[in-house]
Amino acid sequence: MTTFALRPRETTTAAAAAGRRRRSFRDGLEGWGFITPALVIVLGLTVFPGVWALVLSFQKWDGFSAAVSVGAQNYQALLSDGELHAAVLHTLLYTVLFVPASVLLGLFLAVALNRRIRFIGLYRTAIFVPFVASAAATGILTTYLFSPQFGLVNNVLRVVHLPQQGWLEDRHEAMIVVTIMSLWGQAAFTTVIYLAALQDVPGDVIEAARIDGANSWQVFWRVVWPSLAPVTVFVGIYQALEALQLFDLVYATTRGGPLDATETIVSYLWKVSFQGLQFGYGSAIAYAMFFVTLILTVSVTVYTRTSGRRSR
Incomplete structure (x- = not known):
């Protein structure tokens, strides 16, 4: 059976690449950790009300009683x-x-x-x-x-x-x-x-x-x-x-x-x-x-x- 051994230089290069990937992944997680709270607030104040208003536009609702679908x-x-x-x-x-x-x-x-x-x-x-x-x-x-x-x-x-x-x-x-x-x-x-x-x-x-x-x-x-x-x-x-x-x-x-x-x-x-x-x-x-x-x-x-x- 023939075996192949990695040369020391190739081993060092692979380890450095793996280290860069780990640092990049860790930096990405830190970045998302910083922006996620603000992103949730922005989406909660824009996307959710927008979708809800679109649904309400096809309904009749006074804010208290149950909404009634009225189509267009x-x-x-x-x-x-x-x-x-x-x-x-x-x-x-x-x-x-x-x-x-x-x-x-x-x-x-x-x-x-x-x-x-x-x-x-x-x-x-x-x-x-x-x-x-x-x-x-x-x-x-x-x-x-x-x-x-x-x-x-x-x-x-x-x-x-x-x-x-x-x-x-x-x-x-x-x-x-x-x-x-x-x-x-x-x-x-x-x-x-x-x-x-x-x-x-x-x-x-x-x-x-x-x-x-x-x-x-x-x-x-x-x-x-x-x-x-x-x-x-x-x-x-x-x-x-x-x-x-x-x-x-x-x-x-x-x-x-x-x-x-x-x-x-x-x-x-x-x-x-x-x-x-x-x-x-x-x-x-x-x-x-x-x-x-x-x-x-x-x-x-x-x-x-x-x-x-x-x-x-």
Whole structure:
């Protein structure tokens, strides 16, 4: 019988490989040990409620009695719900007002802050402070500024002898006030994103354009703006999704009033679910909104990428 003996070098190599595998396995276990608690919490707060809401959307349940399966009746009811249709129109109006204004204001502030001036760090920090303020604080500030009786804005109008406005109590002006206060908080996000993108624009390209005789306006539109196109798409989609989910500021200020003029999809969903105890119907509204926003987001992303490839 012929026997083969491993050489000492081969034995050492095999032992080293086995040791590396054991260390890799041990490191993997340690990593999973660190992330598992957070992963369980995240999945418990996202996947489980999402699946449960999907099941509830096909049921009728008031939170107390036994759930009753109703098939697609909740989704069919969406087509004939006049209050929901009004909330959709209010949300679309807010989106049309908010998204372009937030993008343009963020771009303007980013360009203004993309300079080497004294105390620039302080200015950038001050711009970002409203973004981290809570919705409750923003709501209190909104009430203080735009209250028809004792608001600061009407007091200024009174001093300069201009007609005072109803603001939050006027159904034609309330959504404009909500949009203004949303811009006060959300424009900081677009400013930070655009500021980071502006600092990534190659300086030598800008310098070459200036040497060729381009003025500041031409440099911006011919050199800087094209490089910001992907960022603009991202900001636009993100802000549109934020606009479609507007709830906290409305809840903290108008509660959907006056006369439901600021009732948005999410605030109507909250009213149906937690005031009317129609959790099945509320889940159907949530999932209908989810699928519509998903389709719109995918469509815009695909169209933007296709247009970008064609332009090359």
